[in-house]
Amino acid sequence: MTSRDADVLVVGAGLAGLATALRLTAAGRSVRVLEASDGPGGRMRSDRVDGFTVDRGFQVLNTAYPELRRLGMPDLDLRAFVRGALLRDAHGLHLVADPRQAPTGAAGLLGAPLGSPAERARLLAYLGAVTVLPAARIRGARDRPFEEALRRRGIAGDPVEHFLRPFLQGVLLERELATSSRFAALVLRTFALGTVGVPASGMGALPAALAARLPVGTIEYGARVTAVRPGEVDVEHGTARRAEAVVVAADPLTASTLLGIRRPAMHAVTTVWHAVPSPPTRRAVIALDTEGGPVANSVVMTNAAPGYSPDRRALVASSVLGPEPLPDALLRSALARIWGVGTALWEEVAVTRVPAALPALPGGSPLRRPVRLTEGLYVAGDHRDTPSIQGALVSGRRAADAWLAGR
Numbered sequence: 001m002t003s004r005d006a007d008v009l010v011v012g013a014g015l016a017g018l019a020t021a022l023r024l025t026a027a028g029r030s031v032r033v034l035e036a037s038d039g040p041g042g043r044m045r046s047d048r049v050d051g052f053t054v055d056r057g058f059q060v061l062n063t064a065y066p067e068l069r070r071l072g073m074p075d076l077d078l079r080a081f082v083r084g085a086l087l088r089d090a091h092g093l094h095l096v097a098d099p100r101q102a103p104t105g106a107a108g109l110l111g112a113p114l115g116s117p118a119e120r121a122r123l124l125a126y127l128g129a130v131t132v133l134p135a136a137r138i139r140g141a142r143d144r145p146f147e148e149a150l151r152r153r154g155i156a157g158d159p160v161e162h163f164l165r166p167f168l169q170g171v172l173l174e175r176e177l178a179t180s181s182r183f184a185a186l187v188l189r190t191f192a193l194g195t196v197g198v199p200a201s202g203m204g205a206l207p208a209a210l211a212a213r214l215p216v217g218t219i220e221y222g223a224r225v226t227a228v229r230p231g232e233v234d235v236e237h238g239t240a241r242r243a244e245a246v247v248v249a250a251d252p253l254t255a256s257t258l259l260g261i262r263r264p265a266m267h268a269v270t271t272v273w274h275a276v277p278s279p280p281t282r283r284a285v286i287a288l289d290t291e292g293g294p295v296a297n298s299v300v301m302t303n304a305a306p307g308y309s310p311d312r313r314a315l316v317a318s319s320v321l322g323p324e325p326l327p328d329a330l331l332r333s334a335l336a337r338i339w340g341v342g343t344a345l346w347e348e349v350a351v352t353r354v355p356a357a358l359p360a361l362p363g364g365s366p367l368r369r370p371v372r373l374t375e376g377l378y379v380a381g382d383h384r385d386t387p388s389i390q391g392a393l394v395s396g397r398r399a400a401d402a403w404l405a406g407r
């Protein structure tokens, strides 16, 4: 038996599916979201482990994402990190930060191993340009692998090895800086312009707040879609569902299987969460290893968001690229070197492996891919836009608009 229970069926209640549903309901259309798991958020969810808040991989929200502003940023009690980083090198930890947030951060910039005065000047000129240029100019520029684009501007060596690569590898989830130069520039721009933080109760608070804006009952959980056709889907252990259109907002790999579209390469990351008796720093700032060690970044979550811990212990999130954690002894010694403290008393709370964390967006890629596949069949998700919260949200709105415009 088939039933037509909505104008549009949306597959997946991640950010893209939620954005699609919000746009369509705002336009007065009825929507049913079919979500395989037991809650909204997809790759952006938080769990409670022994009272600690553990996000499904370390990630942050940036208030400069235009699509969040467009949607109306929910009140998430955002707990901010300092705009900058602690850079670990052989001589110590250097705080390089926006002096408006951390007065000693500018001095750190002078002390950090970022190359000759001319190299520093070129780095700062580039960062200044991506901050002040209109986003449209960046989007309209020629796209290359980011490292190549930097080299063409004379930015190589120390500024890349001691700042850009350690910083961006934790954001792009790849070390080669082979990612689209336009996307990398947009990322740096949002870091310069926005506040970066986590909601007091975990990253899952954002999708939960967006889901709460939908009419009650819009999202059906535990509904795994096994096949899609224009205007129709099959649900595991259920009946076929019909609507005027279907928007597939599943994760990139499932979407490619369901739709037979391009399968993007995916970058992986693994985050280990430690409860520590006393934090290695009181600063709410990310620590980066500028000497090419195996840990991409480490951050004391509770310095920004004390509610991530149920008691006085601090919670530290440390990430490595790839789908597997480091052997424990190696991880502890890498963290001891980064922070300059012993880690023997650090207690592992959880390990979050995310083998398919971000779709690769190599240099030369379009920043937007079509969302309309055929009449009655659409696709949304960060693989249709940029691999980010911003990209996922925009793709959902674009899919909804494409359907609304075509009717």
Ligand SMILES: Cc1cc2nc3c(=O)[nH]c(=O)nc-3n(C[C@H](O)[C@H](O)[C@H](O)COP(=O)(O)OP(=O)(O)OC[C@H]3O[C@@H](n4cnc5c(N)ncnc54)[C@H](O)[C@@H]3O)c2cc1C
Binding pocket: 011, 012, 013, 014, 015, 016, 017, 034, 035, 036, 037, 040, 041, 042, 043, 044, 056, 057, 058, 059, 060, 061, 223, 224, 225, 226, 249, 250, 251, 252, 254, 269, 354, 356, 357, 358, 380, 381, 382, 383, 387, 388, 389, 390, 392
């Ligand atoms: C560890 C990590 C760190 C990140 N850090 C950042 C960051 O700092 N800043 C940033 O901007 N972005 C970051 N991102 C990226 C951002 O989280 C994602 O781009 C975004 O959440 C993707 O949303 P989506 O809706 O496209 O896909 P998803 O979140 O994957 O949502 C897809 C949904 O579809 C559901 N689904 C799948 N198959 C089916 C099916 N067959 N039937 C029904 N439902 C199905 C899934 O359960 C899921 O809920 C990070 C991602 C990860 C994983």
